[in-house]
Amino acid sequence: MSGRWPLLPPRADAIRHRLVFALDVETLADAERLVALLRDAVGVFKVGKQLFLHAGPEVVRMVHRYGGEVFLDLKFHDIPNTVARAGVEAARLGVRFFDLHASGSFEMMERTHAEVSRACRREGLRRPRILAVTVLTSLGRSDLRRVGVADGVESQVVRLARLARRAGMDGVVASPLEIAPIRRACGRGFLIVTPGVRPASAAPDDQKRVMTAGEAMRAGADYLVVGRPIREAPDPLATVREMVADMARGFLAARTPAEARR
Secondary structure (H helix, E strand, O other): OOOOOOOOOOOHHHHHHHEEEEOOOOOHHHHHHHHHHHOOOOOEEEEOHHHHHHHOOHHHHHHHHOOOEEEEEEEEOOOHHHHHHHHHHHHHHOOOEEEEEHHHOHHHHHHHHHHHHHHHHHHOOOOOEEEEEOOOOOOOHHHHHHOOOOOOHHHHHHHHHHHHHHOOOOEEEOOHHHHHHHHHHHOOOOEEEEOOEOOOOOOOOOOOOOEOHHHHHHHOOOEEEEOHHHHOOOOHHHHHHHHHHHHHHHHHHOOOHHHHOO
């Protein structure tokens, strides 16, 4: 194991590609400083609304210059034609992932998948993985009731995950508490990207449905999205290494001894 990753369990160096770091900062300069620091430590950089509205597509190009992958987290939710066209532009930017709201309708998701796939074949582009956002991790049952959803969070998440899978989505964004029921409903090949991940010692902030990194990986998550616990740490790189080690322990614990040795 490289000296940059001391005392990590087996596979920890390889599993860091499953960690998505949220670049929720105000300026392109702030983002570049973090990308330069963490480019060899995390797998994907998430670009959300605040940074994208400030810096535009240049922030995606900046991450690519450092050799990083991008999750464009703009959570598209509009009429099918508008979202499909936005998805094509995301593909042209070369992002690895982008997302849309599953609640935007089956037609919106299906059309976006079809239009993005068609454009990528025509233009020789790598097709991004398209993720459907289920229920935000800041929401609980009472929040859903206020907007007219009578079911509990888990039922709503699973319903939207099934809809997304039928529409051709590659996976969903869901809290760690819904990983197991989504996996039962949608199978192993369906990606689960999980925000709401915090170290055991960290405050939950505005997240209501959280787990540690190890717990989320043990439950079956494919990718973990982490922002503030890394970004606000005194030593972000050391925090990443600790989190990746915890992810590796959870990943190995979820598998049989024979699988863990592969």
